[in-house]
Amino acid sequence: MKGSNILDTNRLKALMSFDVMDTNHEAIYDEITSLAASICNVPISLISLVDDKRQFFKSHFGVDYNETPLSNSFCKYIINDDVDLLTVENAENDDRFKNFSIVKNDPGIRFYTGASLTSPDGHRLGTLCVLDTKVRQLDDTQIDGLKTLAKQVVHLFELRKAKKLELDQKLDLERKGKLLDNIVSATGIGIWERNLANDSLTLNEQGLQIFDLDKNALKGFKTEDWFSRIHPDDLPEVKKKMHDCLNYPSNGCNVQYRLLLKNGKYKWIYEEGKVLEWSEDKQPLLMYGTIQDVTEKKTFATELQRVKNNLDAMINSSRDLMWSIDLDFNLITANTAFHDLVEKIQGQPFKEGDPVFSDAVPQQVTDKWKEYYKRALSTGRFSVKQKIQDPSKFWTTYGLTSFDLMYNKDGEAIGITCFSKDITSEILSQQVLLSAKEEMQKIMDTSLDIICTLDEEGYFISINKAVEDIWGYAPKDIIGTRYTELIYEEDIISTEKNAESVLSGNKVVNFENRYVHKDGHTVPMLWSSNWDEKDRVYYCISRDNTEKKKAELQLENSERRFKTLVQESSDIISILDAEANFKYVSPSSTKVIQISPEEFEGQNALDYIHPDDLERVKSKFYQITQIDSIKIEPFRFKNKFGEWRWFVANVSNQLHEPSIQGVIITSRDINETKNAKEQLIQSERRYKTLVQEGSDMICIADKNAIFSYASPTSTRVLEITPEEFVGTSAFDYIHPDDYDTVYNEFMKILEVSQVNIKPFRFRHGAGHYVWLETAITNKFDEPTIKGIVINSKDVTTKVQHLNAIEEQNAQLKKIAWTQSHIVRAPVARLMGLVDLLRDDKEKLKPEEREQILNFIITSADEIDHVIKDIVENTINAIDIEDIK
Structure with a gap:
């Protein structure tokens, strides 16, 4: 098995190839972990993927975290030990795992079984595992189910990988298809498809033009119709070529013929075709091919022959090398420059018919040229660049040699034509251009803003390194991507409209939208862009707008807080002059005391104070001229209905502040608070009477029956102080004959809200047993208790009677x-x-x-x-x- 080491680079590459680490949760994987937990009857199930530093949970059932370090990983042992399955029945007794924090602490893992997630090429990626806080074993059926689900997880990874590859290939094919359509359209080549089963013909736009047909005429165009338009002198050859092409096996055919046009004239057609589909009995079903209008070539054949001598003269006067060889690599013809070079190398030129290989050149050079010629014969046209170092002249030259097949009139390859020219000046120019481009790229990469270019369809052509810091992608990941794949979905329409505006010639500045960072969060962007009609590209500069948006949000929140505090607050904010006359009152006065701000105009604040509180409040208020701020303790203030409400107030001296010129008073209605305090005092008095002075004993315990509180009545009922109870277990006091009954009744409280336990014997502080009747209530959800409330009453006399x-x-x-x-x-x-x-x-x-x-x-x-x-x-x- 290949995946036997955590740090194995091939294993890590295999893991990364699935592009699943740190991805969001997906329902299909969560269903698998849920099913695994159900099959194995455990509370926890994980899909764990292990890299060189941690284990990432693609799905986690029963826990709420996404990853853990390798120091807490059971799954790493499956990879390091190179096993398909690992079972740990009791981690507490296993030296490998007993010190794990998840074993020693919460959640207290005891049981683990993991099935290896093994890629088709043998690399262990991680596990599908199940865990429990109890010691347990799985039967064979459960283990087989876990292994089957693990294989299903790997199948899903493979499907995910295949879909991504399929999408990439689809996009590549679409681009290539578009390029091919453009090339075909530019060359004027017609493309045809002939269905031999129903004798129908399909032509592209160029094909229709060449055949002098329209789409309606093409619908009923049969083979005989085609034959009827071929010149009688050419028809026999066309039928023979077609017959040979339709006989299995066939490598294709080509033919030239004259085709009759609607105007009664003929045009020369060059056609190539091949059978693409055969029936089971080797009958042709579908042909595919191309057609070209070669009328001009044929018409000017005589003219070409006439200028051949002039052409030969031009070729021989060129300093570039031109020559042709036959299929056996013998020289057919060559220009003067070629003969001069050969004579310089070997002392004499080649003659027509001589092999073009010489013992005067090193064998490795001969072998290289043989490979070039063989490649031309197998693949057709190609070119190679050569670097030529001349030690005697101390400089380097560059040459470009092109190879192409040469055909006879029947379209059969009869040799290779070769052309070689000195491209030293071009190479040097390219090097200068490349150097300039590299310098420009360095300048772009120093920018903190994104600088980029996009083609007409919105695909990124170039982008600087700032994209790594702002969007999280490397430049190579962005180039070739359409901008709509990166924009936040809600901003796509507005961005496309903006792009159309730029394309129409408008320069856009400070356009805002949002892009999606590689880790999933959105990044606000600020764009400036324009369209270059000559280069047919968008030139764009974009800035991370996050800080500006944060500032705007802070300003908006600040304004909202101000409005909430001043206009919508439950406090009353008012401004008084030095004589306590109202200058301003916040709108909250209407809500709090049912008096609108307008009603306070011209009024004195002291007129609303309760007579018993007036002198104290007045004294405090007039101190503000010597103290910057004071607090007025609770006082009564009259509302619109003449009712007295309790308030407290903070007073701030702003008499010298030009924008205020008054005393700011913030008043808060504490009437409900005062009432609540009184109610609390009464409640505490009742509590003390019921709990501390009652005849029943009240305790609080945890789920293990450990006491955390006991009422003082425990001393009177059992002669055991509350301090002696705290930290002990209730079951330590139960009579052995009643223990099982009480324990079973107590455990019911974990499932129901209240349980009544019939009389049982409880050990008294003096050593004898008394009979208690108890009601227990589940209050774990009550924040002030977080335990089980136990109410017990001594019913010894009742039981004895x-x-x-x-x-x-x-x-x-x-x-x-x-x-x-x-x-x-x-x-x-x-x-x-x-x-x-x-x-x-x-x-x-x-x-x-x-x-x-x-x-x-x-x-x-x-x-x-x-x-x-x-x-x-x-x-x-x-x-x-x-x-x-």
């Missing part, structure tokens, strides 16, 4: 059960004797009836004795004093 009653009820049930059997026999006899008398119907004899009555009396006496015994046994079993 209940226990005694239950014991007595058990004894009564036992007595009732025993005596019921004794009572049941005489009652049964008595009932039988009664039934016997009821059914007598004069059948019994008198003596028999008498006997039955005696039996009834005997049974009744027996029942009476039994009842007396039950009452006596019950009295003996129950101590009445015990249940009082």
